[in-house]
Amino acid sequence: MSAHTDLPVVDPDLVELATSVFADADVDGTGLDTALWDTLEQTGLARLAVAEDAAGSGGSLLDLAAVLVEAGAGAARVPLAETDVACRLAAAAGLDVPVGPLTFALDRAGALTVDGDTVSGTLARVPWARSAAAVVVLTGGSVVVLDPATATLVEGTNVAEEPRDTLTVDGASAAVAAAPDGAESEFALWAALSRALLLAGAARGALTRSVGYAGEREQFGRPIGRFQAVQQQLALAAAEVAAGGAAAGSAARVVVRDGVGAPTAELAVASAKVRTGEAATEVARIAHQVHGAIGFTREHDLRLTTTRLWAWRDEDGTDGEWATRIGDLVLAAGADGLWPLVTA
Amino acid sequence: MTQTLSRLPALTPPAAELPVRAEALRAEVREFLADERAAGSWTPRSDVWLSGWDEDFTRRLAARGWLGMTIPAEYGGHGASPLDRYVVTEELLAAGAPVAAHWVADRQIGPSLLRHGTDAQRRKYLPGIAAGEVYFGIGMSEPDSGSDLASVRSRATKVDGGWSLTGTKVWTSGGHRAHAFFALVRTSPPEEGKRHAGLSQLIVDLHADGVTVRPIPLLTGAHHFNEVVFDEVFVPDDMVLGDVGSGWTQVTGELAFERSGPERFLSTFPLLAALVGELSGADLGAAGRRQLGSLVARLWSLRRMSLAVAGSLASGEAPELAAAVVKDLGTRFENEIIDAARLLVSVPPDPGAEGGYARLLADAVLHAPGFTLRGGTNEVLRGIVARGLGLR
Known part of the structure; x- marks a missing residue:
């Protein structure tokens, strides 16, 4: 049993700052919101939890967690999570990264071949690659910092219109270093935790919008939110938002407490990704049902959060993949080990 | 098409961590329960806080200082933190131990007497509650x-x-x-x-x-x-x-204590543990592992929410909205365990079995309707949430 200590409290001013920065952003465009990214860099939010000697702000993971939730709620068009994970991975391998937005790829399939300091192969669906100053790749036993300019890039998107590009390199030169032990599982967890936090925020954003709409939209002579049928649905959505938020926030705390390499962190992060993924499905369903036809159009802002819920639940490990992993942990623990596993 | 959005109320209190002291206590409770199990003093059952009435077991808990934990020493209690009580309670429920005799007295009568009772009322009842000798109903x-x-x-x-x-x-x-x-x-x-x-x-x-x-x-x-x-x-x-x-105010305060505890998601935990036992060593496909994993992800998340509410209650707040959410999700989760137990293992429920999977399943199936009714129906709780969201 790990020591439970008094954890630092998230700075409310920081959350306030993040909320206002994301609220002021232009949500209607596509691709990188360069104005927002500049603001994030100026305010120190862009590399909030990156060490100061690596050009970061030196904030805590809990601060970052709170900001990622706000970024998800605000449907921010920036690779905030990807930049953080990329910086962590490069730092773990002792590699430098350039300034600017970064992205991260976990090449489990071994699509990239590393030969000395040259790399070849194709990386599919790399988030924000077209706008990234560098792609930090974990492939086999290596960490690679790749300049996207050395690659052939085919643009693609996820269902939220976020860039998910395919990069092909053929003997491109790159900075390469050995990956630390356990990097693959740890960085899968970093990515899943970031995604869970974004999902928690997007779910809250969709609920906020739905509650607001239900209070304004009138049918049968009164706001639809006055009908018990609608109230019950929104209460169910609120429960999902609460569960997803608690799961993602608690997982961040476990990672702070025990470290990402701890067995407790694996169950915590996997649970958070599964729970936020399940919440995403239910919250998006209810949000659209409450909004009616207008929410189903590209003209309405509801899509900004619901399409992200649909995209993100399947990214950085689907909820199904992470649930299967938890199933394996549970079966390995056995009947008598289940409760100790859950309470560790 | 943009819309001005007002902020939602906080749906859960900030995440809570159990103090080191509480974790040491957990180890003691586990050792006690292991000894009890080894001695065969009771059989794990579903929904023990309703059905597991065993006054001898209750007195053994009292002898360890695990009843009336939050009651001050001057009234025969132990002056412990609600989070210590939380740990003891969740360990007992997870083990399927017979806790019904003292359940109501320990959970809500003690705290209510401390908040609203006269000194004479406290002296009359609290020492007996902490000793496991005085039992209450609702x-x-x-x-x-x-x-x-x-x-x-x-x-x-x-x-x-x-x-x-x-x-x-x-x-x-x-x-x-x-x-x-x-x-x-x-x-x-x-x-x-x-x-x-x-x-x-x-x-x-x-x-x-x-x-x-x-x-x-x-x-x-x-x-x-x-x-x-x-x-x-x-x-x-x-x-x-x-x-x-002032009965209404007092009762609604009492209900807040009743809604977010571990009993709102652990009533069928012994069945889940038995399910894992049945599946260990079996050739469970990916779909089954996924279903099991999804259940445990829910359990992990519910427990974290419940702990957050417990931490908030312990610091004197009354997070009514979050408590209602825990109960709505938790009692549905108790039913989801039954669904998985039925679908992943082909054993018909048997209410006449002495113990084992078939009996745990039978008790769970027949007790399940109560989970989403007691302590405020889930529909009423959603009404509370809707009010919290500003919809009514």
């Missing part, structure tokens, strides 16, 4: 008052030195073995537009003259529920809990 629902609790018709009229109580309470778990309960009764007639006024809580001795306790068998046929009928029962003035007319 006297809220009536034949015509379930979700609409403010419509209770049990009536107390002022007489010399006290109150004369007439009416009927139902669903009083363990009422046939409990010493007393808090009855929510009308002490003045309902007024137009002020239906929550005029209600009071009386501490009623269940062995007093004029009290009749009649069994109401559950679907299993077992006797846990009771109807309690009062026929001009005399309740002395010093057995009014809190203020005359």
Whole structure:
């Protein structure tokens, strides 16, 4: 049993700052919101939890967690999570990264071949690659910092219109270093935790919008939110938002407490990704049902959060993949080990 | 198409961590439970906080200092933190241990007496609660008052030195073995537009003259529920809990303690553990592992939410919205365990089995309807959430 200590409290001013920065952003465009990214860099939010000697702000993971939730709620068009994970991975391998937005790829399939300091192969669906100053790749036993300019890039998107590009390199030169032990599982967890936090925020954003709409939209002579049928649905959505938020926030705390390499962190992060993924499905369903036809159009802002819920639940490990992993942990623990596993 | 958005209220309190002390306590409780299991003193069951009445076990817990934990030492308790109590409680429930005898007294009567009781009332009951000798029931629902609790018709009229109580309470778990309960009764007639006024809580001795306790068998046929009928029962003035007319506020405060604890998601945990036992070593495909993993992800998340509410309650807050959410999600989760247990293992539920999977499953199936009813139906809880969201 790990020591439970008094954890630092998230700075409310920081959350306030993040909320206002994301609220002021232009949500209607596509691709990188360069104005927002500049603001994030100026305010120190862009590399909030990156060490100061690596050009970061030196904030805590809990601060970052709170900001990622706000970024998800605000449907921010920036690779905030990807930049953080990329910086962590490069730092773990002792590699430098350039300034600017970064992205991260976990090449489990071994699509990239590393030969000395040259790399070849194709990386599919790399988030924000077209706008990234560098792609930090974990492939086999290596960490690679790749300049996207050395690659052939085919643009693609996820269902939220976020860039998910395919990069092909053929003997491109790159900075390469050995990956630390356990990097693959740890960085899968970093990515899943970031995604869970974004999902928690997007779910809250969709609920906020739905509650607001239900209070304004009138049918049968009164706001639809006055009908018990609608109230019950929104209460169910609120429960999902609460569960997803608690799961993602608690997982961040476990990672702070025990470290990402701890067995407790694996169950915590996997649970958070599964729970936020399940919440995403239910919250998006209810949000659209409450909004009616207008929410189903590209003209309405509801899509900004619901399409992200649909995209993100399947990214950085689907909820199904992470649930299967938890199933394996549970079966390995056995009947008598289940409760100790859950309470560790 | 943009819309001005107002912020949602906080749906959960900040995440809480259990203190190191509480984790040391957990190890002690596990050792105790392992010894109990080895001695075969009880068989793990589903829904033990309703059905597992074992006064000897309750007294053994008391001897370890694990009842009345949050009651101050001057009233026979242990002055521990609610988070310490949380750890003991969740360990007992997860083990399927028989906790029903002391359940109501330990969970809500002790805290209510500390908040609203007189010194004399505390001295009369709290030492017995902490010793595992005094048991309580709940006297809220009536034949015509379930979700609409403010419509209770049990009536107390002022007489010399006290109150004369007439009416009927139902669903009083363990009422046939409990010493007393808090009855929510009308002490003045309902007024137009002020239906929550005029209600009071009386501490009623269940062995007093004029009290009749009649069994109401559950679907299993077992006797846990009771109807309690009062026929001009005399309740002395010093057995009014809190203020005359403040019953509604007191009861809703009591319910907040009732809604977010580990009993709201662990009622079928022994079945989940047994399911894992059945599946270990079996050739479970990816779909089964996924279903099992999804359940445990829910459990992990629910426990974290419940702990956050417990931390908030311990610091004197009353997170009504979050407590309602925990109960809605948690009691549905208790049912989801049953679905998985049925679908992943082909063993028909057997209420006649001595123990084992078939019996755990049978008890869970037959107790399940109660999970989403007791302590406020899930629909009522969603109404509370909707109000919190500003929709009503």
